[in-house]
Amino acid sequence: MEELAQEIRRLKEELDRKSEEIQDFKKWVGRDIDRDYSSPVEEFSEKELESHIREHLAAIKIHVESKPDLREIMSHRRTIGKPIAFMKRALLETTFTHLDAFLDRQTQFNRRIAALVPALLFRATHAIERTKWIEDKVGGFEENLVIMKNKIDHLISRLERLERKPKDSQNP
Amino acid sequence: MTPKADRNFLHNLKNPKIDSLTAISELAKAVEEISLRRGIQEASNWLGRAEVILKLRKPTLAVYDHAFHFIGGAQKYGLTLISALQDQFDVTILANREIRPKDFLDWYGLDLSSCKVKVIKLPFYEERKIFHLDPAFISLEVENPFHLISRESGRYDVFVNNSMNEMVYPLSRHSVMICHFPERRPQSYFYADQYTSVVYNSLYTAAWIEKKWKLTPHRHLYPPVDMDAGNGDIPKKKIILSVARFEPEGFKRQREMIAAFLKLHREWPESVHGWRFILAGGSAPNNRYLSQLERMIAEYPGSPVELKTNCSAVELKSLYRESAIFWHLCGWKQEDPGETEHFGMTTVEAMQNGLVPIVYDGGGLREIVDHGVNGFRVRSPAELIDYSLKLFGDPKIVEKLGRSAREKSQEFTRDKFEARVKNLFTEILNSMTASD
Numbered sequence: 001m002e003e004l005a006q007e008i009r010r011l012k013e014e015l016d017r018k019s020e021e022i023q024d025f026k027k028w029v030g031r032d033i034d035r036d037y038s039s040p041v042e043e044f045s046e047k048e049l050e051s052h053i054r055e056h057l058a059a060i061k062i063h064v065e066s067k068p069d070l071r072e073i074m075s076h077r078r079t080i081g082k083p084i085a086f087m088k089r090a091l092l093e094t095t096f097t098h099l100d101a102f103l104d105r106q107t108q109f110n111r112r113i114a115a116l117v118p119a120l121l122f123r124a125t126h127a128i129e130r131t132k133w134i135e136d137k138v139g140g141f142e143e144n145l146v147i148m149k150n151k152i153d154h155l156i157s158r159l160e161r162l163e164r165k166p167k168d169s170q171n172p
Numbered sequence: 173m174t175p176k177a178d179r180n181f182l183h184n185l186k187n188p189k190i191d192s193l194t195a196i197s198e199l200a201k202a203v204e205e206i207s208l209r210r211g212i213q214e215a216s217n218w219l220g221r222a223e224v225i226l227k228l229r230k231p232t233l234a235v236y237d238h239a240f241h242f243i244g245g246a247q248k249y250g251l252t253l254i255s256a257l258q259d260q261f262d263v264t265i266l267a268n269r270e271i272r273p274k275d276f277l278d279w280y281g282l283d284l285s286s287c288k289v290k291v292i293k294l295p296f297y298e299e300r301k302i303f304h305l306d307p308a309f310i311s312l313e314v315e316n317p318f319h320l321i322s323r324e325s326g327r328y329d330v331f332v333n334n335s336m337n338e339m340v341y342p343l344s345r346h347s348v349m350i351c352h353f354p355e356r357r358p359q360s361y362f363y364a365d366q367y368t369s370v371v372y373n374s375l376y377t378a379a380w381i382e383k384k385w386k387l388t389p390h391r392h393l394y395p396p397v398d399m400d401a402g403n404g405d406i407p408k409k410k411i412i413l414s415v416a417r418f419e420p421e422g423f424k425r426q427r428e429m430i431a432a433f434l435k436l437h438r439e440w441p442e443s444v445h446g447w448r449f450i451l452a453g454g455s456a457p458n459n460r461y462l463s464q465l466e467r468m469i470a471e472y473p474g475s476p477v478e479l480k481t482n483c484s485a486v487e488l489k490s491l492y493r494e495s496a497i498f499w500h501l502c503g504w505k506q507e508d509p510g511e512t513e514h515f516g517m518t519t520v521e522a523m524q525n526g527l528v529p530i531v532y533d534g535g536g537l538r539e540i541v542d543h544g545v546n547g548f549r550v551r552s553p554a555e556l557i558d559y560s561l562k563l564f565g566d567p568k569i570v571e572k573l574g575r576s577a578r579e580k581s582q583e584f585t586r587d588k589f590e591a592r593v594k595n596l597f598t599e600i601l602n603s604m605t606a607s608d
Contacts, residue, residue, distance in 0.1 A: 004185065005228045007196045008219050011203050015216045022212070025319045025341075030211040033341060033366075034312070037358045043383070045508040048357070135505070142554035143432065147439045150561050 046128075053121060060114050066106040067096065182218075182225045213326050217345040220329050225605050233261035233597075234290075234328040234344075236321055238305040238335045241269035243279050243454075245395065245517050246352045249373065250334030252396045253350075255282045256590035257597055263287040266324060268294055268305055292320055307337045312360040322363075330600060338364040346600050350393075353377050353514040354384045371596070374515045374536035391596055396589035397581070399521035401489035408574070410447040412560070413495035413527060415488070415518040416502060418455040418462045418481065423511050425501035425532075426451050426465055432553040434472055436560065443564045448476040449499075452491055455481045496570055497563060498522035498547075501556065503534040513537050523547070523581035526574040530559050540584075546576035 022028045044052060073088050075081030096103070181202060185195050199222070207215035224231050237250050254263055265271075265287050273284045296317035297305050310316060318339040325331040326343030333340050334350045339361040342349075349367040354377070356362075364370065370389040372378040381389045412433070416424035433449040455462050462481065469477045480487070500519055503512035512535035513519075519529050519540050531537045533549035541547040548559040563570050582588075 001226065001228075004195055004199070004226065005223075007199060008222055008226075008228070011200060012216060012219050015203070015207065015212050015219070018207075019212045019216070025316070025322065028211075028213065028323070029341070029343075033363065034361060037362065039357075045510075047508040047511075139552060139554065142552060143435055143557055144439075146554045146558045146561075147435070150440065150443075150558070 057117055057121070060110075060117060064107065064110045064114050066103040066110065068092065182222050185222065186226060213343050216326065217329075217343075221345060221604060224329060230262040231260075231330065231601060231604070232264070232328040233257060233330045233332065234264045234266050234325065235332040235334055236266035236325070236340065238268050238307075238318075238337055240265065240267040241271050246334065246336070248280050248282075249352070249395050250332070250350065251276050251280055251282050251284065252586060252589060253332070253334070253593050254284055254287060256593040258284065258286050260594070260597065260601070261330070264328065265289045266321065267291050268297070290324075292324060294318070294320060307335075307339050308356065310339060310360060316361045318361070329604065330597070333367070338362050342367050346604060348596075348600075351377060351381055351389065353510055354381050355510050357384050358386075369596075369600075375539055376512075376536040377514050380509055393589065393592050393596070394584050395515055395517055396586040397517055397520040397524065397584045398586040399489070399492060400524045401493040406493065408496035408526070408570070409494045411491075411495035412447060412449045412497045412499055413491055413522065414449070414451045414453075414499045415491075415521065416451075416453045416500065418453045418459055418465070420456070420459055420461045422461050423502060423506065424453070425504055426453075427461075427468065428504065428553050429499050429501055429556070430465060430468055430477055432556050433477060434468075434475060436557055437472070437475055440561065443561055447564065448478065450478045450480060450491060450495070452480040452483050452488060492522060492525035492527065495522075495525075495527050496574070497560065498527040498529045498531075499556065499560075500529065500531040500537070501550075501553065503532040503537065504552065506534075509535075516540050520581050520584045523577035524585075526578045528563060528570055528573040528577060530556055530563075540580070541577075542580065546573055546580045 019028065026032060039052065041049065041052060070089050070092060073085055073092070075085045077084065181198070185199070203215050203219060206218050220232075223229050233254075235250055235254050237247055240247055240250075251265075254265065257263060263284075263286075265273075265284070267289065268291065270291055271289060273287060273289060276282045276284050294305065294317045296310075296314070302309070307318070310318075316322075316339055318337065319341070322341040322343060325333075325340065325347065328344050330346045330348070331342050331344035332348045332350065333342065336352055336355050338349070338356065338358075341363045346369075347367045348369045348371055349364055350371045350373075351364070352373050354364075358364075364385055365387050369391055370381065370387065371391045371393050372381060372389045373393065373395050375392070378389050378392065381387060414426065414429055416426065418424070418426065430449070430451070433444075436444045451465075462479070465479060469475060469479070480491070483491075498519065500513075500516065502516075506512050512532075515536035516531070519531055519537060522529055523540070523546065529541050529547035531541050531547065531549055533543075533551050538549065541549050543549045548555075550556045550559060563573075
């Protein structure tokens with residue numbers, strides 16, 4: 001048994017050595033372990049919705065402009081980089097003349113959406129605040145009602161005791 | 173080699189009739205085959221099983237929690253689990269910050285001196301000097317910092333993830349995820365479904381695991397509660413107690429409870445006469461919520477409301493011993509399910525000491541308090557007031573419900589928890605060593 005135990009230890013050490021060489025976790029596991037998940041917004045709580053809206057609103061604002069910024073077209077190649085960048089810009093400029101009308105309409109639409117979403121959000125937030133205020137008021141009334149009901153019950157029981165007393169005293 | 177063949181092969185190694193040289197060469201061949209077909213990790217797990225089956229060593233168990241350096245209910249849960257298993261397993265406590273077994277003795281009264289502690293620091297959080305290792309900081313845009321723990325998990329026979337952190341991919345042959353509540357929805361680096369068992373602390377949590385993670389958890393283990401302060405026969409004083417952390421966000425609803433008590437005091441002085449309301453709980457320094465509560469009480473001079481922050485275990489036990497009624501409104505008007513009690517440990521603590529609980533009707537509290545049998549469940553401060561008035565006027569009901577509460581609380585004792593833990597891990601061990 002001792003020999004077997006030694007062999008197991010040796011094999012484990014060998015596996016450990018091999019595994020230390022693998023740095024990438026996916027390679028270690030031997031498959032892609034990360035998946036994409038959808039966002040079921042209809043199931044979200046207010047808190048989850050809030051961060052979801054914040055995140056997506058920021059993205060909407062960034063991507064309002066439909067036309068690509070020509071200044072962003074660059075090339076890192078030392079010799080032929082400049083002519084390639086020039087060609088790309090020229091190609092896009094000529095294409096834009098035909099697409100301009102369409103892209104302008106798209107940008108205008110994007111701007112409107114980007115302005116509309118915060119307005120709707122503001123309205124929703126305002127409505128939520130009002131609902132909370134109303135709920136607090138109703139809660140206060142409910143508490144007062146409970147106290148009043150208890151007071152009435154207490155008074156009724158005292159009255160009943162008072163009513164019983166004279167009858168009791170008439171008994172021999 | 174199929175799993176069934178694996179198991180029989182390992183059991184055959186125990187056969188004294190097999191020549192050791194043959195066994196060794198067969199073993200090496202099997203390891204090579206598994207390593208090629210299923211990877212190095214599988215081969216390593218297989219060898220680990222061989223060692224356990226051949227009784228060459230004790231089975232190893234690692235329990236990870238990224239918040240072991242904080243005092244908390246979830247951490248107490250994981251550490252009590254370790255305490256129950258430390259004789260059966262060779263246990264390693266995996267943490268991300270420096271921690272000593274002595275701290276666990278001081279904080280929770282748990283002697284874990286026979287366990288090893290391994291601290292694995294995560295560079296992502298260290299470089300940014302982030303003290304609380306919140307997984308919410310991590311998106312697919314950054315490399316998963318918890319893969320360091322995932323790799324470590326492969327060194328043990330059984331790996332337990334006690335964190336609310338689904339970003340650790342389990343590599344051990346058997347793995348258990350303890351879910352105290354599914355805080356996040358499946359998104360970047362979600363691996364909760366890769367564990368061989370998912371344990372849940374309450375039916376409430378189980379329902380949300382199904383809803384949020386779309387997976388059915390396997391085993392129900394209520395948290396351990398051991399707060400019986402003794403002297404069950406001493407008469408109770410006219411004290412309403414609340415025990416809950418003073419969360420800066422006010423989740424525990426202390427403000428609403430104080431308002432309800434002050435209203436009772438104002439509107440119904442005869443009934444409330446002689447009653448005190450004591451709110452005990454932990455608080456961080458400079459807590460604005462706590463200051464608000466202090467101001468609220470100061471506006472009513474002479475009102476019998478007291479705040480006791482960070483009181484000692486001895487003081488807390490004495491409060492439980494003396495008080496008659498327990499108020500807990502956490503969950504009221506909380507739309508986010510994570511902000512309702514997932515279980516409600518302090519309610520059980522109160523019930524173990526014969527207090528009558530009047531608690532919010534939601535979350536895990538529904539599993540603890542049976543309405544009208546051992547306490548009351550309420551939907552609003554108005555109902556809290558109503559049921560309290562009923563109790564103030566009838567000391568016999570208080571006594572009767574207190575007795576029932578004490579009985580019900582016995583379902584959640586540390587002994588029961590440890591027995592359930594041992595059952596679960598014996599099953600795991602059996603499945604690890606069983607032959608076909």
